[in-house]
Amino acid sequence: MRTARLPGWAAAIIGGIVLIVAWWIFSILVFDQKSGSSFTPVPSPLAVFQWLFVDGNIAGAWSVFAPTLAAAGIGYVWGNGIALLLATIVLLFPKAETVITQIAVVSYCLPIVAIGGISVVVLGGAKSPGQPSATAIFLAALVCVFTTVVGSILGFKAADRSALDVVHVYGGGRWTQLRKVRLIAALPSILNALQIAVPTAFLGAVLGEYLGAITAGVGPTLIRLQGQLDSAGVWSVFLLCAVFALAAYGIVGLVIRLVTPWVAGKAV
Numbered sequence: 001m002r003t004a005r006l007p008g009w010a011a012a013i014i015g016g017i018v019l020i021v022a023w024w025i026f027s028i029l030v031f032d033q034k035s036g037s038s039f040t041p042v043p044s045p046l047a048v049f050q051w052l053f054v055d056g057n058i059a060g061a062w063s064v065f066a067p068t069l070a071a072a073g074i075g076y077v078w079g080n081g082i083a084l085l086l087a088t089i090v091l092l093f094p095k096a097e098t099v100i101t102q103i104a105v106v107s108y109c110l111p112i113v114a115i116g117g118i119s120v121v122v123l124g125g126a127k128s129p130g131q132p133s134a135t136a137i138f139l140a141a142l143v144c145v146f147t148t149v150v151g152s153i154l155g156f157k158a159a160d161r162s163a164l165d166v167v168h169v170y171g172g173g174r175w176t177q178l179r180k181v182r183l184i185a186a187l188p189s190i191l192n193a194l195q196i197a198v199p200t201a202f203l204g205a206v207l208g209e210y211l212g213a214i215t216a217g218v219g220p221t222l223i224r225l226q227g228q229l230d231s232a233g234v235w236s237v238f239l240l241c242a243v244f245a246l247a248a249y250g251i252v253g254l255v256i257r258l259v260t261p262w263v264a265g266k267a268v
Contacts, residue, residue: 067214072140088152119138135211167180222234
């Protein structure tokens with residue numbers, strides 16, 4: 001007997017309501033405002049709503065997020081492009097897999113704060129006000145490499161052996177196998193890795209900005225709001241970060257369903 005499943009949109013609404021209620025209760029019972037102090041580390045959802053919409057701060061959100069989104073987008077393209085190139089090299093030259101995998105693991109295990117500090121000195125910040133930071137672009141690219149390299153290599157290896165043998169029998173080499181068989185078989189894994197890299201790139205860009213050397217973006221805004229002890233503003237920026245990241249994640253997910261409908265069909 002099959003049980004009825006909630007539609008995805010209904011589950012998302014219910015989950016959002018539960019999170020808001022839990023957040024409200026948590027802010028009141030655990031981090032309620034102390035007497036004689038106007039600061040609370042966890043503001044209520046009502047305080048965040050007031051900061052965004054009643055005080056009108058939502059109107060300037062795009063100017064804050066535009067440099068960060070630009071840095072995340074550029075870093076996303078560079079990081080995933082390098083990762084796909086490395087995965088392709090593994091397919092054409094299998095002996096290079098160990099070295100390339102180690103490079104990907106090292107890029108994942110590097111302490112991003114330390115690397116970010118070095119990149120600030122080497123690359124600097126934004127070349128002009130309102131432009132994406134070079135450090136933010138670098139960190140956004142760096143954090144994308146591991147996931148996409150691993151996902152692409154696993155996808156390329158998932159190709160059907162009999163299809164590869166057919167290409168080989170008809171005189172096709174590794175490059176033909178890659179184009180005709182492996183790329184199609186690896187497409188779901190590659191696209192899933194690219195989807196996971198979306199919020200990761202955004203986080204890398206925010207961290208790159210947070211380290212300094214720029215005057216515009218999410219990072220400097222968080223530093224300014226924290227210095228002012230404006231917890232409602234800080235949480236509002238956090239919330240908007242989640243909204244932008246989830247929206248981009250959902251867009252890539254929609255692209256995946258359109259590009260690989262056979263995979264989406266199996267999951268239903």
